[in-house]
Amino acid sequence: MPVISYIQAVTQALQEEMERDEKVFVLGEDVGVRGGVFRATEGLYEKFGESRVIDTPLAESAIAGVGIGAAMYGMRPVAEMQFADFIMPAVNQIISEAAKTRYRSNNDWTCPVTIRAPYGGGVHGALYHSQSVEAVFANQPGLKIVMPSTPYDVKGLLKAAIRDEDPVLFFEHKRAYRLIKGNVPEADYTIPIGEADVKREGADITVITYGLCVDFALQAAEKLATDGIDAHILDLRTIYPLDQQAIIEAASKTGKVLLLTEDNKEGSIIGEVAAIISENCLFDLDAPIKRLAGPDVPSMPYAPTMEKEFMMNPEKVEHAMRELAEF
Amino acid sequence: MPVISYIQAVTQALQEEMERDEKVFVLGEDVGVRGGVFRATEGLYEKFGESRVIDTPLAESAIAGVGIGAAMYGMRPVAEMQFADFIMPAVNQIISEAAKTRYRSNNDWTCPVTIRAPYGGGVHGALYHSQSVEAVFANQPGLKIVMPSTPYDVKGLLKAAIRDEDPVLFFEHKRAYRLIKGNVPEADYTIPIGEADVKREGADITVITYGLCVDFALQAAEKLATDGIDAHILDLRTIYPLDQQAIIEAASKTGKVLLLTEDNKEGSIIGEVAAIISENCLFDLDAPIKRLAGPDVPSMPYAPTMEKEFMMNPEKVEHAMRELAEF
């Protein structure tokens, strides 16, 4: 199995899906000739031409809304938001329209659109190129939200998103793009949306997280292992709707739970994870549920001193895991 | 103290603040001659004229954005979104701009805007005139979100919101407008934003909620009282940032907690409340944290059979409280 980067997994999934199904097309800002500002759509314009790789005007509500219309018609649009931070003008289209198309029409119309957006920090992107925005959408029945952590998951889940009959938000961690590499099979495969994945089996403490933080947790777990602390790591992968069963199992297994996100703490999706645990397996817990998250300030500043203070990293995770293990 | 309705409390607060401070003005759709589609701004146009009670074009991003600009300049705008469901086009202005103005300018610029919107169901409003939208915003440091339950709280908190140096989202339950009445002093007063309020002291079970559900919980508590079950009811009032201390105290007091919201369950703000409890007073609990919320379907349908199935009511609350008490 070849080793590819997280962003290459994005590109491969797009390309293969466009080859497989004529109805799949890409639209967004700079996705064409430029191949995307991160180069996620590199080569697609050359391969599929400007009618299927559409450089749009700078207007996110239209990018989402046109994608939604095309999806209602029966196409399989993959809309790119250049940065997750810039999805905000499209919130009305996503929440009022995409999420509710099937329900409001009593199953008459559907909206199989995929909306991709790079999120997350640690790239000197400052307040508006570093945000985690998933919590804005993680309360909207009708939507699915995927946030993968590995190239393997990226490829399988993006393909699943494109083939899904409902709207999927697909958030890619921009720092993971080139940082995270992994084995990805050449044969076609998909990963079911809605299923969390145990990324490390362990017996002492449970870490539940998603996105780039999975890698941080895995790094920290290796360190802890040398001290005989055995961490169990659950990667949510789909953060809405959550895989409740997997969460309950993972929490019950060790009785000590650390919930981890790069997002601001209050109102982040790990609050919901805590609620699921405390509703379903409270008496299996041996320690209070611990949360490690970004501070409750708007987003990470630009200057390196301040960015570092905000941004999650393996050391912060390791520290929190140790504390929990020692509880 | 005169008894007035929830909506009269809104109108009084607006009028008194406009009298007190010339910089306070109102803008929104149909707020002028029509006095608002719910009549919340009734009489203001006649009193303060069209320059301070502005009927705007039908464009929520501009209503918010113009309000934000005026606030940056030093005015005290109170923007109305005709229905909370229609705040979605303004999300970018609220999250990217209002919430981050102070932070991004390192305290140089501020944004003291108040944005009012009627939310909630039970009024045959169907999918798009019934929603609870607070979860979309309850993860944005820099914002404050107020959701009052009584006319007294409405008036004191709306005045506080208008005087606040930061942006405040003020969600009013539209079914409460004429349903809920209460004593409201004639003298000027404010209620501090950020403080929850015990609406009923009790020893057996704790209900934590906000908005119209406070009334449902109080009704249910009276029923339970006749069977000797004594409920403690905490009204969050400000749902972002949450009053953590009050939540911890209320939960610890009885050890049995019911979290209640009219919103869809997954991703609602009571998930965060559960997380705070399970982080801080897990070992004080005698029962799993219980959540009672709307189902995870987009919103309540129009037909009465279906609306009733979705909408919270005192019976559903009573049932859940009894179950918890019997645990």
Place this chain on the structure above:
Amino acid sequence: MVNTDEQKKMMENRHHRLGLSDNDILEMYRTMLLARKIDERMWLLNRAGKIPFVVSCQGQEGAQVGASFALDTKRDYVLPYYRDLGVVLAFGMTTKDLMLQGFAKAEDPNSGGRQMPGHFGQKKNRIVTGSSPVTTQVPHAVGIALGFKMEQKDLVSFVTLGEGSSNQGDFHEGANFASVQKLPVIFMVQNNQYAISVPLTKQVACEKISDRAIGYGMPGVTVDGNDPLEVYQAVKEAADRARRGEGPSLIETVSYRLTPHSSDDDDRSYRERGEVDAAKEKDAVLTFAHYLREHNILTEQVEKTMHDEMNQIINEATEYAEQAAYAEPASIYNYVYGE
């Protein structure tokens, strides 16, 4: 009542010049009248406490039906807004369907009683499901037209909105996108002079809504929304253009909202009765009937039969819908996602 100019216009055989047969325009009128009658019945039912909500087409039937007849109602796609009773009737929705919607019954093809009246959608007739937040349908219409272009289909995507709604960002973004991509979309703004209580002068400062077209590089025209033939002609030209691959058009139809905004509104607080009464004289349902009578198309006999037939259809539909069942409470859990 009618001045000489109008009288002349009335007497000319305008519909033949547009390629419309006598029967065509009789059908147009029939659709307009049916829309009006259904709407009137809805108000009666509302005032009788039988249905909780109505939002009206009254005053806009001429524009809606004139436009629809210029389209291929068997193949084109429409994205109507909440007043477009005339459009959805022309595109195949039945009186029974509409009554089922009014009563919010399970059989309502629009939403099974999930949405309020006026939230149209029926896939088999290519009526695209709509929501309440205004103007979101505009980018959808563009996306559908993009689908046509990609599949090289010779179809038109027709989207309507109120003039107030043309101030939303989605109008701007959608129109611009369509024009850059030269997509087969027709944007029709039904200017009825009010956005709820807000009069045109407080909504826009331009002279005509169609003045916005040049900013998107597309043709824009303003026509008399009370004249179905003028609307027909404008939409026909736009549709031909669209099918030729020449891109989108913007059409503004000017008329007047004859009813309050909806059954929840009381318009006496913000507009003079005289203004409403004056507008009623220009009501297309009256003036077009007059045109048809002048041309001996709408004879007394035809008219009587038409009214009788319609009353019967509406009565039967009302009765059926009133008797029909609501959706089961447990059905609310269905169709959040594909199953």
Place this chain on the structure above:
Amino acid sequence: MVNTDEQKKMMENRHHRLGLSDNDILEMYRTMLLARKIDERMWLLNRAGKIPFVVSCQGQEGAQVGASFALDTKRDYVLPYYRDLGVVLAFGMTTKDLMLQGFAKAEDPNSGGRQMPGHFGQKKNRIVTGSSPVTTQVPHAVGIALGFKMEQKDLVSFVTLGEGSSNQGDFHEGANFASVQKLPVIFMVQNNQYAISVPLTKQVACEKISDRAIGYGMPGVTVDGNDPLEVYQAVKEAADRARRGEGPSLIETVSYRLTPHSSDDDDRSYRERGEVDAAKEKDAVLTFAHYLREHNILTEQVEKTMHDEMNQIINEATEYAEQAAYAEPASIYNYVYGE
């Protein structure tokens, strides 16, 4: 190189006709040149690995400075976009301020190092804080102008954006709102022909961005963005109109983006070098210098002193900023809310 028409334009004493003294336009030129030189230094620092990011004004200094000089830089409010180095300099931001921003140091008056370079804001100079999502500043400018109107202040709110950004809904909603309320706002679109890699033809289908003005009922003009005097004149007229209570104006300045979009971009993948080279010949920093030389305002001596002074200022500012401290890590917890 310059044809006869241009030569004539060059020789006419255009600035006197506009009421500008020789010294005025020397100041204009000085500001343009300073903007250019600071920008160039930023690129050097970026390429040397000393600052992580630059976004340039190059090619737009003429429009930015021409416009600013038509405003009251001591009283009016500006809402610049990220390329507006020329505007903020004219409104009182110093080279040192800008270098502190480039190096993201605690003393940076824009944000204390919280935001990326190009995110301007400085209350004492009425430079309104901006963010990254484009076009959000447009409604803010309108709200500020609404404040002026309510307080009956004779001030102007000046807001700029790129042509790509004029396709955002906020442009439409803001412009319409301002015009309905007749507010003293100037919307200036700096059309540099690209939105990152997307050329004008894929952004809009209208001939001119200023064609959008009529749809809002305001005047719209397109001027040569490489001609500071032409821009000055257009903005002056718009400002006068605004102060007279006649409402907003839309001005499009056409020039070219001489650099890649930002230091993160590589423009060779999407535009020909020839196109960039051709644009460089029209660069306002060169052509305006030529005009000043022709009128003996920019003598060799003046020019030399100017360059020397600027180099010194920039060197000192760079050094200061490089030495300055970053904000303390713990400072990130400050100013989420008022304290």
